[in-house]
Amino acid sequence: MPYVIRDGDGQIVAVHAIQSAQAEERLQADDAELREFIAATGDSANLQNVLLASDLELVRVLEDLIAVLIDKRIIMLTDLPQAAQHKLARRYELRSRLNDLGDIVAEQDEIMLP
Numbered sequence: 001m002p003y004v005i006r007d008g009d010g011q012i013v014a015v016h017a018i019q020s021a022q023a024e025e026r027l028q029a030d031d032a033e034l035r036e037f038i039a040a041t042g043d044s045a046n047l048q049n050v051l052l053a054s055d056l057e058l059v060r061v062l063e064d065l066i067a068v069l070i071d072k073r074i075i076m077l078t079d080l081p082q083a084a085q086h087k088l089a090r091r092y093e094l095r096s097r098l099n100d101l102g103d104i105v106a107e108q109d110e111i112m113l114p
Contacts, residue, residue, distance in 0.1 A: 001026045002034065002053040012037040017049040017056075029054040063091060 003023035005014040012033060016023040027034050029050055038047050066088065069075045077085055 001057060002029060002050045003027075004034065004037075015049050017052040029057065063088070 003016045003019045004012045004025050004027055005016070005023045006025065007013045014023065015034065015037070019026070034050065038050060066075075066080075070077055077088070080088070
């Protein structure tokens with residue numbers, strides 16, 4: 001999800017793909033105010049940031065979908081190309097490590113583990 005910076009009047013003045021000290025407020029990628037800001041500024045860099053954040057969200061949705069299909073035995077992991085198997089295994093391993101860290105990553109609620 002994109003993070004925004006607001007001015008003193010509460011108006012969006014910048015959009016970032018990742019959270020920072022200045023950009024702490026998170027908005028949905030399809031937020032009306034965010035879309036209005038991007039349309040008004042015509043700033044392709046901001047649009048790219050929003051698209052990047054949306055891509056990251058979609059990757060997680062696809063990862064979850066694959067896990068559900070495998071869990072329900074609709075597909076087997078081995079049905080996927082070798083490269084996809086390796087990438088999924090690596091992501092599962094990384095998420096497992098994050099899970100092992102416990103409270104250290106608890107504040108990042110967008111991290112969902114399989």
